[in-house]
Amino acid sequence: MPLLTTTEAGVPIQGPSATLIYDDWYPAMRTDGLRKGRLATAMLLGIPLVLGRRSDGRVFAMRDSCPHRGIPLSVGWFDGNRVTCRYHGWEFEPCSGRCELIPSLTSSDHLDATRIYATAFPCEERDGHAWVYVPGPGAGRKGDEAQSRPVPELKKFGPRYRTAFLTADLPCNVDHGIIGLMDPAHGPFVHQAWWWRSRASIREKTKRFEPIPEGFRMSAHAPSGNSAPYKLLGVYGQPVETTIDFALPNRRTEIIRCGDKWFSSLTTVTPVTSSTCRIDVVAAWNVFYHVPLVTPIAKFFGAKFVRQDQETMVQQAEGLKHNPSLMLIDDADKPAKWYFALKQARLDGTAKHPMDGPVELHWRS
């Protein structure tokens, strides 16, 4: 997909950084790039990772650094079972990180290689992504807490569906990426297009929100009457209902249902470093299942949509370089305020939720 990358856009990767949320799952990369016997690299929360797929099919993610002298493990070898460091040939089992062999040891050495571990992160494959659990700095080697948080997964409502995936690097920190994602007021300006909506179609909206654990839900509602794709769904002649959830650390799920037809998407904004992020969208649907070309057309419009957000954030990054003071207004920026409050509560380790109960927000978009 010909999406802009930060470098192509010529924007230096810098600007204000954000506090990061550790101890949670983040998508590191697509798993179609993880072929047997090959190593791939990715960056998550500023941590360099080496990823791969064992010969039994299981995916793994390790810190891309040999515990012996720090050379990236990704420049070494992988035979499908063990990752071998190219400096002194230490061999590691990649899912546990356990060192299985130190070639320089002799029979008179007492060092037990298997007591040495490279850093390995819990890693699971879902919806074509390698999800990696990133523990806080200084956390122990074992990812026990990983078990207490389920691996995020796209909701599907039947066995037959089509899927699509989109990604774009954003030259801003994760907070700007996320509040951009939940911002209702930019639509008519950033996403103007004959097939979506025009600036002239702005009208007053009322949306009902309710608290959910570590997030909020835009309650089931009939989607905006002024956006064409939603109108198209009306062909099934049944009421269309949309639910949009946001939950920490970075997930927006949108579900549209119309009788037994459905569309489901999971959008994440993942910190690559403390000052840059990446947006990933995975979607599945059974609407128009039998209509040819729907998948390429959906991908085309989806890519265009994400690219509009991306171009705007590239421009925004230009302004943010100078660290201006910013503002959040009611009601259009209320979800952004909730996000910052929820994030602060997570960082403080309190269960404080910024919402007491359901509320209605009003804005024009």
Ligand code: FES
């Ligand atoms: S640096 Fe990796 S084995 Fe020595």
Ligand SMILES: [Fe+2]
């Ligand atoms: Fe947008």
